[in-house]
Amino acid sequence: xxxxxxxxxxxxxxxxxxxxxxxxxxxxxxxxxxxxxxxxxxxxxxxxxxxxxxxxxxxxxxxxxxxxxxxxxxxxxxxxxxxxxxxxxxxxxxxxxxxxxxxxxxxxxxxxxxxxxxxxxxxxxxxxxxxxxxxxxxxxxxxxxxxxxxxxxxxxxxxxxxxxxxxxxxxxxxxxxxxxxxxxxxxxxxxxxxxxxxxxxxxxxxxxxxxxxx
Ligand SMILES: CC(C)(COP(=O)(O)OP(=O)(O)OC[C@H]1O[C@@H](n2cnc3c(N)ncnc32)[C@H](O)[C@@H]1OP(=O)(O)O)[C@@H](O)C(=O)NCCC(=O)NCCS
Numbered sequence: 489x490x491x492x493x494x495x496x497x498x499x500x501x502x503x504x505x506x507x508x509x510x511x512x513x514x515x516x517x518x519x520x521x522x523x524x525x526x527x528x529x530x531x532x533x534x535x536x537x538x539x540x541x542x543x544x545x546x547x548x549x550x551x552x553x554x555x556x557x558x559x560x561x562x563x564x565x566x567x568x569x570x571x572x573x574x575x576x577x578x579x580x581x582x583x584x585x586x587x588x589x590x591x592x593x594x595x596x597x598x599x600x601x602x603x604x605x606x607x608x609x610x611x612x613x614x615x616x617x618x619x620x621x622x623x624x625x626x627x628x629x630x631x632x633x634x635x636x637x638x639x640x641x642x643x644x645x646x647x648x649x650x651x652x653x654x655x656x657x658x659x660x661x662x663x664x665x666x667x668x669x670x671x672x673x674x675x676x677x678x679x680x681x682x683x684x685x686x687x688x689x690x691x692x693x694x695x696x697x698x699x700x701x702x
Contacts (some may be wrong), residue, residue, distance in 0.1 A: 546616025647689035
């Protein structure tokens with residue numbers, strides 16, 4: 489049953505082979521809930537209405553929203569309504585990020601404004617569980633979504649805007665291969681002052697030329 493569950497879903501790189509060699513990892517994979525994209529440390533799964541309470545906590549936390557371009561307040565009703573409709577728009581893909589070790593939801597990641605003519609999409613991510621920052625989850629989730637954008641959705645370009653002082657975010661995107669394309673001066677207002685935002689993107693040809701894969 490576990491093996492069937494794993495085989496039915498997309499497993500990138502050699503993570504499945506590694507999992508089979510390491511029984512502990514394989515046990516975690518057995519307990520994964522609806523895995524859609526699977527990495528070494530995290531897997532990405534569809535979000536459910538039941539996930540709403542965690543997002544309400546996270547997206548009202550100023551430590552988390554400080555570096556996000558979208559702001560609250562957000563209540564449970566709003567979040568449940570959002571999650572109920574989240575998979576009705578083919579121009580948007582939002583997935584939960586789950587820590588494989590604990591099987592707990594730590595955040596979400598998205599491809600939005602998917603443009604099927606020009607073949608690009610806007611990337612987004614939030615690790616809402618602050619104690620999970622800096623563990624490599626953001627980088628891996630970015631890599632999994634970027635791979636999905638190019639190799640499954642057949643997109644050509646994935647782009648994002650990030651506030652210039654979000655050094656952790658910029659570092660994670662650069663690790664995956666995103667390049668800085670420009671600076672949007674004083675684009676973002678927060679806590680009494682303006683901040684620049686950095687426009688970043690990765691092209692399919694750049695992704696394909698990179699040696700590192702999830
Ligand atoms: C930004 C975010 C997605 C990054 O995810 P993460 O899991 O915390 O980051 P990772 O552990 O994968 O990688 C962080 C990288 O930045 C580095 N880093 C961490 N803190 C840093 C800092 N203050 N300055 C510079 N680099 C830093 C880490 O060392 C790591 O690089 P390395 O792999 O070369 O060592 C996450 O912190 C988050 O959700 N923050 C709040 C919301 C947000 O900012 N979302 C993005 C909006 S564009």
